[in-house]
Amino acid sequence: MFNTVKTLIESRISTGRYDASRPVSDEAVTELVRLATRAPSAYNFQNWKFITVRSPEAKARLQAVSYGQRQVVDAPVTFIICGTLAAYEGLPQALQPALDAGILQQATVDGWVAQAKDNHVANPQLQRDEAMRSASLAAMTLMFAAQGMGLSTGAMSGFDPAGVAQEFGLADHEIPVILITAGYPAEGNWPQKPRKALDEVMVLA
Numbered sequence: 001m002f003n004t005v006k007t008l009i010e011s012r013i014s015t016g017r018y019d020a021s022r023p024v025s026d027e028a029v030t031e032l033v034r035l036a037t038r039a040p041s042a043y044n045f046q047n048w049k050f051i052t053v054r055s056p057e058a059k060a061r062l063q064a065v066s067y068g069q070r071q072v073v074d075a076p077v078t079f080i081i082c083g084t085l086a087a088y089e090g091l092p093q094a095l096q097p098a099l100d101a102g103i104l105q106q107a108t109v110d111g112w113v114a115q116a117k118d119n120h121v122a123n124p125q126l127q128r129d130e131a132m133r134s135a136s137l138a139a140m141t142l143m144f145a146a147q148g149m150g151l152s153t154g155a156m157s158g159f160d161p162a163g164v165a166q167e168f169g170l171a172d173h174e175i176p177v178i179l180i181t182a183g184y185p186a187e188g189n190w191p192q193k194p195r196k197a198l199d200e201v202m203v204l205a
């Protein structure tokens, strides 16, 4: 098990060149979103949204607001992963299944809902931070899920958030956090690039 995960982590590359002739099935796209939603989020907010861009028309609109980056057209699917603000408002509904399953008790749910409201209502920065955290964790989960299904992915922040929001009808409380392209790689992608030495980034405390 560890070896499988380690292999996925070490073999993942940021794919820019896709084999446009190899499609990804509807089932695979749905399964990727399902697995991405297994990512953790604060209080189990699940404050995310996944827009699956697959039609030539939608791809062209996305490319126009992604600085013309070609991979959003060549990849069979690009996920626009959004984080949502004011997540505390939807928390009771988000936690209901855990309550029904007996995983959380009513007192715990009530405590979390009250605490989230207290902390988030007057703190737009925290709302945004949590939106970015949730969407980013979901994005990474989706990337490894794709890798495990034999697909390759690429993360992208090279897009105009206002343009994406307008083109894809996002509400004011929905922030486009990251794009993830996915599909089968073509020739010519870089291998995974070397990372900084651990002693530059790791601190023992």
Ligand SMILES: Cc1cc2nc3c(=O)[nH]c(=O)nc-3n(C[C@H](O)[C@H](O)[C@H](O)COP(=O)(O)O)c2cc1C
Pocket: 012, 013, 014, 015, 016, 069, 154, 155, 156, 157, 158, 159, 178, 191, 192, 193, 194
């Ligand atoms: C948040 C984020 C934004 C990125 N934006 C872009 C992008 O807009 N276009 C692009 O070609 N690559 C983009 N990349 C890919 C990075 O360049 C790539 O992950 C990095 O060079 C490391 O590559 P590797 O993991 O294959 O070694 C992005 C990656 C991340 C994590």
